[in-house]
Amino acid sequence: MQPSFYADDSPGLENFAPTVSKLGLSIADAKYMENCSSNSSINSKHLNYSFKIKYQKRKDAPVYEWTINRCIQEFQDLHQNLLKEMQKGNLASVPRLPNIENFSKEPLEEQLERLEAYLKDLSQQRDTISNPKFWEFFEVSSLSFEGVKQKWKEGYVFKRTGGQIGNERRIFNCAKYCKRLQKRWMIIRNDMVGYLKSNTKSSLNEVLMFKGRFEVLYGEKDTGYEDGVKIITLRRTFIFRAGSPLKRDEWVKAIVTAYNESEWNRSEQRFDSSFPLREQNEVTWYVDGKMYFNEVCEYLKRAKREVFISDWWLSPDLYLKRPAKKYEKSKVVELLGMLADRGVSVFVHVYKEVTFALTLNSMYTKTTLLQRNPNIKVIRHPHRSVVGGEFLWSHHEKIVCIDQEIAFMGGLDLCYGRYDTNKHPLVDHEHIFNGIDYSNARISDFYEVQNWNRDLINREINPRMPWHDVALRVIGKSAADIGLHFIELWNHVMTDITTGYHKNKNLLQPAHSPTINERGKESDSESASSCSSEGEEETKKPVIVLREKKLSLAVETFKEIAENRRASHRRSSFNVNGKRINVEFLNQRMEMNSELNPGTAVAVDKKEALKRMKTTENDKRNSLLQNQDIDNEKPTVLKRRSTVHNIDFEFQRKQREKIEMADEEKLMKEIEDGQIEGDENFSKMLLLPKIKELGQTGTCDCQLLRSAGLWSLGLEETEHSIHTAYLNLIDQADHFIYIENQFFISSTAGETVKNQIAQALVERIKIAADKKEPFKVIVVLPLLPGFEGAVDDSSASVLRVQLHWEYQTICRGQNSIYEQLRRDPNISDPADYIRFYGLRAHAVLGDRPVTEIVYVHSKLMIVDDDIVLMGSANINDRSQLGNHDSEIAMIVTDKTKIQSTLAGKPRAVSQFAYTLRTSIFKEHLGVESEELLRDPLSDQFTNEWISTAARNTNLYRELFRCYPDDYITSIAEIPDFENEAHPEKYNEFKDVIRGFLVEFPLDFLKFEDLRIPIFTKEYVIPDDSFV
Structure with a gap:
């Protein structure tokens, strides 16, 4: 019997009964118009018919509105497909479609009215409205109305395989030279572009977030196809064919519009972070492990939908609450198993150690969790094989994220040796530290950790080594950002092909979550996750874009970075075909083509449109040193603090002004898919980001920082925002800096x-x-x-x-x-x-x-009793450069x-x-x-x-x-x-x-x-x- 955690692929959408109203006509074939005089009659086969669609799933649900443009051939294709379904006995009847010969002789307004009537008749037939071909015509899929308040463009395209930067740069793989086209259902949402295998699938195969670098090029010169569109992110070069130049332009306009309405376009990122400043978070600090582990345990018990955990070392037999005999259910493996038993999706990522150097035994962690409940998903990374992999560096983040609303982070892994109190006892009279958790790494390092219920050192002779650490809990949008980071990390690992490619994987996605304001209405049955199997061989799928930057060794560059960042995020434009396109003009261009009055001829002329585009200079590269050139450069640092622009103060002021005006209702997270490691059991798992309206109840401004690069997150260029923030905060300190670090x-x-x-x-x-x-x-x-x-x-x-x-x-x-x-x-x-x-x-x-x-073991800096920087990053090159160990940190300022x-x-x-x-x-x-x-x-x-x-x-x-x-x-x-x-x-x-x-x-x-x-x-x- 298949566990409830899984669900079959199914349309997942209630009977789709839309309301249809005509909008206008437009020319579908630009070449036809070039050879057509203004007085000649217009053949209907060269026209696009535009309709406004409205849909409401329930009376208390949002009303969705969108526009579709269809030519007469598409009506005929729909009609023929429905007739075939009727012949198979799947449909009782199909309304009559106007005869094309007579239809083309009718006035244009009457043509539009007759097609409108045809669509209304179709929409009233109960067996028709659940048909995938009907959905396709109306640009609807099983995910169209899940967790969103606005419907964007969707439809079938032909995507080209390959293009994942992390795989193509790190290893040799002949697949990157052998491209092919695959038919996929493409979907635009509030903060991303993604695709599914078909419009009836419930699992997204890939997401390209608007966050970070996002460029769109189109046309034969840049894509190799007249109808081609190319999307470039830090992690992916994605090419697809739209079917015609007009369809191509529709996709470009839709992507541009969605991009400019995205919160990622509105936000600025201090310190070159991938994440913006978030206001009104509730943040709690922890000093030493006892209270931290206690609260991690209690909050995990309350998880409703999903739990994300990333650790350098995770000990499944660790008790989060002590004494162990009193809190037996606080054992990590039992706690996570209990969550999985009741349908909570549990995702665990752990560092895959070099076994001759470290004794973490991450394989034991994985097998122990899977034996408790196979629905606990565990991945280890990095892979190491003859075709690639990372040997020197590690994943060093320590994250527990619950429902993408509550997150814990800092220096504490859920592992042995970390639990301690502020008394820092050397002896254990009360047997608080069971088995190997009574440890002293200076006397004996951990080994054979699977035999956890034994003593590593003689308790009668040797004292334990106390452990001092700090961590935090955050509730709010910054917690969602931590969840987003985990999704990026997870999906990168899933697509890392250093161990080869495997077929017949299960695509896993957590179900969409309600907004925080609707939480009380959610039933347990609604929190189940789903997956779909996919039999055909797919291209390796990259995901999620991150903000790129190289290591800055000069604090003087910070002002320039901020100015360049602001210039590259103007609301009205973004990079298309290497130029800065004015979106307002592009919208006008598309509207002219979609609202053609009867008897008027308007052609889409790309050359003419390009003449009218407003352009700016390409974004300048930050004057940062290339990582490979660092050895040859003499680093410079501020000569005088007064010469540096106070980025922190100016940014916070401007950010507050923007946030007051911005719509902060949604936070879209990204999705990825791919494979897991080596010779272990493979399952293809896709994390679907949640769209939320996170409540604003706290008083802390927070910003997530990272060290991340090609091997750890698949980034084309390295992010080192933790290092950048350290330099900025030190420079801007007025009187006092306190640092604790390992x-x-x-x-x-x-x-x-x-x-x-x-x-x-x-x-x-x-x-x-x-x-x-x-x-x-x-x-x-x-x-x-x-x-x-x-x-x-x-x-x-x-x-x-x-x-x-x-x-x-x-x-x-x-x-x-x-x-x-x-x-x-x-x-x-x-x-x-x-x-x-x-x-x-x-x-x-x-x-x-x-x-x-x-x-x-702390990773902490406090500046002027005002700003706190806390996370997993040490003060060394491993943690700070970005292309070595992967790290996460957060800046907190309390209002x-x-x-x-x-x-x-x-x-x-x-x-x-x-x-x-x-x-x-x-x-x-x-x-x-x-x-x-x-x-x-x-x-x-x-x-x-x-x-x-x-x-x-x-x-x-x-x-x-x-x-x-x-x-x-x-x-x-x-x-x-x-x-x-x-x-x-x-x-x-x-x-x-x-x-x-x-x-x-x-x-x-x-x-x-x-x-x-x-x-x-x-x-x-x-x-x-x-x-």
Whole structure:
């Protein structure tokens, strides 16, 4: 028995009984008109007859209106097809169609009236209106009225195979040289163009979103066909034949009109992001894993339609709530299985690891979830095979998106080792951390994770390593954007053909969802998903366009980027045939041809039309460095902050004005299809984006940012909006920047590293020093990289090389942050402006005191207690360049303000940013006084922060002699240093240690060469992999 999750292909549309009214006539054949005198009679076979169609499914449903243009031959074809159906016994009768010979002699107005009567007669026959040929004539499909309030043009076209940039650029495949045409039903919707196999199918095969690059070319010169249309996006070059030059022009006009009414055309994208600024989101922050996992669990239970999860590592046996015995149903595999049992569509994407380097066992994740319920759809990526694939980089996003309305994101994967409380316990008296979740990666990395209910380390001897992290939950349009990102990611993976092509796949699509305002009316039966099988071999189908940009190493270019972006998104035009077409004129041109009065001859003349087109210069390429040329360029950063246009302020002001005028009722997401990996079971799954009217109840402005490229999302050019946002926000900071990150590797380490975040900090500090402005940067990092082994082990090459690049970035080498600042005549001590810290905890295990670092895994920046940047991206090239690891982040600014103080002056700050920072600082310092923390530049706070870190550092040195420590400048000094510990003094001084804050030891191993030795196996790995 087939599960209810699936549904057979069927028309899915209720009996289609439209209302028909005549509009006018137009010339269907331009060549005929060129040879026709103004006084000659017009043959009906050269005319197009236009009709307005109205349709309403139910009394309480929207009324849809659209126009169709048909020639007499199309009427005859429809009539003949219906007669065949009648002969088969499928139709009882067919109305009489006027005889063509007599019909052509009648006045034009009478011709139009007789055809109108014919269509009205057809529309009143119950057996006719459910016929696919009847639908085709009226440009109707099973998806025409699903989740939309406006009907756009539809119809059969012949699309050319191939054209997916990600596949054609990354691998050799003979299919890209062997093109063929396939008949497909094309559909235009509010924010995209897509197609189905036929108008009775319920699964879209592809979507080309208006979001990002979207160019339309037409005609024989650009497409190879007189009736051809070419659509170019960042991910796809899509060519189709319309059937005639007139039909071609109809499609071009319809696409242009839809594009200009799309919200993506109206929006501007700061920082070169693929996503616009979204207002009125409800956002909640989480510090450490306990509350985050608890709420992920609770919100997952409420899912109604679909759940999207993307993780670097997902542990199916992880309990989201603790203790496990009390919350057995919070186990990830059981929770997702329960959702699938009740018909919720569950889609899980996980990073497919290189097995000789990582022990994540993503195959175990996949098989465990599928064994629980086969309707949980799981894909792993990237593929690796002889024809292509990615070996160095990973999918690093951490996303849980529920019904495309609620989303969780940040630094926390749903995996072992991440659950923790703000107490950061080293021991587990209450058995909160079951099995391998009691972990310490510095002692033993995870292995054989399928045997999860055993101990990796001896709980009686070894403390666990606490985990500090931050994440957020967003409700609103930004949550829908996260869902849209997941759909782009999922559908790219489905179309990645590095493992070959497979037939007989199931096309899966989540059902359309109601608007958020209609949620209460939705029944459980309406949330079921559907799929359709497709037997013939299809072309690999790319999907979803993203905004392209290359890595900017110069902050000076940001103003130019913004200006170019605004110029490329004028409402009235977009690129057609390499020119900027004036849409108003194109509309007039089409209207002239569709509203011809009887006795008037008007021909569609492409040459004449082109003469009247208003054009502008082609969009200039951003002056950004090509990724492949970065090594040869000397990066430049702002020389003076005052010379840079305040993009953030100007954009928010203009965006608010636009949003007030814009129609924000819909958010269209995209669709893709394709295949999944290698020698595993294949099923072709298509994610259908939802069209929503998301409620606006929150107070936060949010914008989604990404690192994405060719291998990770199939993009022609790389998106690195996270990096761009970091540089902008640092430059625009007034007085204070707080950073927490798992890594801190940037271009100040040397030519190998390309991201400019550290250099941006240096330049901003120099400006503050020059202007005598109060300015402070606090950076909190893990004291040691989270790799197994002691720092002096021969097998710890990777651990040491990570330290090498971090110290080169911060304080070692002529170009490091501290060395550049020391050379500035306005700065006597770099520590007056920027300081680095770590976290450490202590406890008694058995009868002996123990200590361990608190591993900082956050990816967070807070600027002036006003703006928060949070996500999955580390400060290194892997996360920032865009064409390496794939990442996601979000900028949050809360319009709810709190009266506070910054740099000694009263200031209204963001409630979201302020409460997040003070909560983190309370944890790090072990204090409860918010007044102490109010102004991070005050003398009172500065003294408390510095003295706490120094006192804790000295006490850990005295009691434990633990490393890293400034007293250890070479590996040879480690044994003698450790022998001087005084654990017997622990009870005397343990209560003096407060919070977790300690100094980051800038002199640790400063006399050691921490680079990878030449004769080790890691030496052959490119430096890019470590930075």
